[in-house]
Amino acid sequence: MSVPDVDADAIEELYARGVTDGLPVVPPTRARVDRAIAASGRPGDELVALVPPNYGRATVEKIAINAVMAGCRPEYLPVVIAAIDAACDEAFDLHGVSATTNAPSPLVIVNGPIRAQLEINSGAGVFGPGWRANATIGRAVRLICVNLGGARPGVVSMSTLAHPGRYTYCIGEHEEASPWDSLAVEHGFAPDQSVVAVLAADAPLGVYAHNSRTPEHLLPTLAASMAVVSHHRMTHWGDTLLVLSPEHAKVFGDAGWKKADVRRWLHERLRWPVCALRPGLDGGEGLPEHVLAKFGDPSSDTTLIPKFRTPDNIKLLVAGGLAGRFSAIVPGWTFSKGSSLVFRPIHAPVHSR
């Protein structure tokens, strides 16, 4: 039987309009968008945020159009709205994140009961494919950055390399496999609250550590990978995520270590004397001129300079499958006045599915 291929035509039309991320999008019909708006529990013309750097108006309807295109189910809308609200907070610096020659992309981290309600993956393959909610929520955020923020690659978004997370980047925390409070609870939210956090994030760097059975054995391996975030002599870095697999987290939990203990250990370990951080030693980068100027003789000064500004800049969460002693470092994009981790509660109406 021969039928007109309406969907294929629509997909091509949307490519021609230049509003995709390079993958085909779901055509945003009035009916689909209206279903998404209804599921948000908000009026379509409500302004959620202005999206830097072009400051396009992210109304609920515009967010819904992009979410439909990304393939979101209507009930994902509250998560996308909260993520956009967070990413447009001044503290996130989406202007810089979208325009920089560096590579960051908003990583959407979801905590709370909405993970189960929407089937947001926090377990095996957490950064990978196979889960509609993760794939399409992260993709919706990207489409909004481009279509409302203007972050077109090579035009406004000047990232030299970028990374695959710029297609989609969304994970849940595996709270049930963690010995600790979740990332959101640690930052003041209630355990029964659903919350998103956004981090201006580089690609995850996997850390293999199969033979470490105590915190004292595991931490040096984690620290060695954290030491090279951005550049091996970059210091005073800000928010960066350490994603512990459940098996690695259990090493700390079984030994009675708190998150604060892990953070403190890493912060103290990741410090180097001024004399070892001079520019030009074993590579071009080093302490900036205005910092070096504070020390009389940098070539012999042994004052320790930390990799991370404070222990609290090392953010911990537990994610991934129950089997496997692999963790990941997710570097933030956090120059001295750059981007910080930003949280927003998710305001989700009750849905019947």
Place this chain on the structure above:
Amino acid sequence: MSDYLDPTDSVAVPRKTARRPMSLDGKVVTLLDISKAKGNHLLDRIEELLRERTKAKAIVRKKKPTFARPAPDGLRQEIVGATDVLVEALAD
């Protein structure tokens, strides 16, 4: 055009680059360092060449607190109100 809704913000005004002057003679030129490494070296050289080759009324140096964020409003207003030409340095 079809019935598909517009995912962009059609209200946003497209930006145009400013008109380029034919000459810098008699103009106030601002050199804006965005705080990237070695931006000052680049601007030092540009200032030197401008002083050699033009009759600019004044050459003013300004600096953003960080390259990672837009220039603060105060700095932008200072520049807008007092300059004819702006050169922004990236460097690295």
